Amino acid sequence: MSINAIETSGLSKSFRGVRAVLDVDLHVPAGSVYGLVGKNGAGKSTLLKLVSGLTPQDRGTVCVGGRQLRPGESDPRLGVLVEAPAVYGRLDAFENLMNRALILGLPDPKAACREVLELVGLGARDAGDGRRRVLWPRGTYVDDLSTGQRQRLGVALALLGDPEILLLDEPLNGIDPTGAAALRDLLARLNRERGVTVVISSHVLSHLERVCTHYGIMRGGFLVRELTEGELADACATYLTLRVDAPERAVAALAEELPGLTVRVLPDGALRVTAPGGGEPDRRVLSQALLSAGVAVSELSVSAPDLEAELVRIIDGREPSRAAGDASAPGRGRSS
């Protein structure tokens, strides 16, 4: 049985009577890239602060790698960037990293700082003339850095000490598109090559859909749903909507002739047909099967909801189109 990298149970936190996180049972599988999505104020940052120990919880438990943490306790296996980067404004980037490296007791703190600076694109680069040019602005106070540079520094701080689990809250905020793509690639690489579990929160879904293997959706302080990349992909599969003169006969005919298809009867009598793997069902074969069963098709349309639209539906509290209100007939196309 695999241990979740992070697991919470009944986690709750209120601020001056305002409930920020409520009874959250989070399950982050080890080795996953877990996207925490939700609108602003949904409780994503508070949840990450509770998990990281920056904010002690009112109720509930947090387990990291199977070990239960005390309220306000931080696990050394975590690398954290929550809200603003944990930096001293009147130190430069390298000095801030040195401070963190000393706290972690790294054996060669300067080398470790240089390595993470290079990883996030703030390190030394070959200037083209054979000389190494330092890109990170040494001697410049962090207060004087751009938002994007500060954010990169925050990620660099989180990466110090080779953490097993990264908690990143809106890490791509303020970073230019090229930098954001590079950072996404870096996270994917760390996950793939070093097995680092990444929890990344964002309200910009396009930031997540290229890297995440699991999703947790927050709304009003609740974790309303957890789903895998596959489950989300299934929810986003291309489907056909058919209007036929005899829905029940059509379901039986499709179950008989095309058993691989999933057929659902919608409340208005229309049929929704999906193919395995999320691909588009073959319209010609489907029409022939219905025709041979004596079913007349009056309307046929193709829909292909995208990942973002599907997530937005869940975030907004509207169930995914095919899960809500449908009289489902999965598998061999039984109707109900």
Next chain:
Amino acid sequence: MRNQLRAALYLLLHDAYLKGAVAITALLPLASALVTLIPGVSPITFESVLASAVGAANFGASFAMAGLVAHDLASGGLRAACLAPRGRLRYVASRAVLAGVVSVALMLWAVVVAAVLLVFPGVYVGHPDALAELVGVIGVRVLVAWAYAAIAMLLTWASRRERGMGGVFLISLAVSAGILGLLVQMLPVMVAQLFSQELGSALLDGLRAVLLYPLVESFAVVDPLRSVALPLVYVAVASALSCRLWARRAV
């Protein structure tokens, strides 16, 4: 703990407040020595220059440490310390230990400055036989400065608000100049005296015995045991309260 202490020292060495504390400790006795160069002004003793330097160092220790924790609060930097094994406890402990180190260092700096100022023609050693006693006085001042710094840090942390240079200066001055001690003493005594003169006097004596500022009223060690034990008790209590403060605070 060792790691947190190394990091705290690294931060302190990059902190402007420490530089300010070092400068104040040197400038105050320098000013009193410079005054002797004015024609007609009487020479002053080495002991009074030293007292001036030690007084400045006393303030400087509170100023440097309250400034350091003000910087911790002002930025997200505090999180770097809390995101470590037993981070909150070790964060407070590292600052408390560092306050002691800073107190020792600034007192030594004060002694060096005072010794250097002997080159001024208007500065002379008043009591050559009593120089050995000064070691004891300096030792007590180190402990009192440490206790004051621990209290100044506690007040800065407890204020919850981001403090600028002015706020840090006021907190440090209120604590290290004994203003806070006087207030703590006078307010209950004034209330007690409304009821009974004797009760007021008894309370005054009782409070003087447990407050720090009477230990540094004169440049001498009055009660050696109390002079050593009382500051250490203050350091321990202030650190314990600070730990309690940070145990459940969101950062």
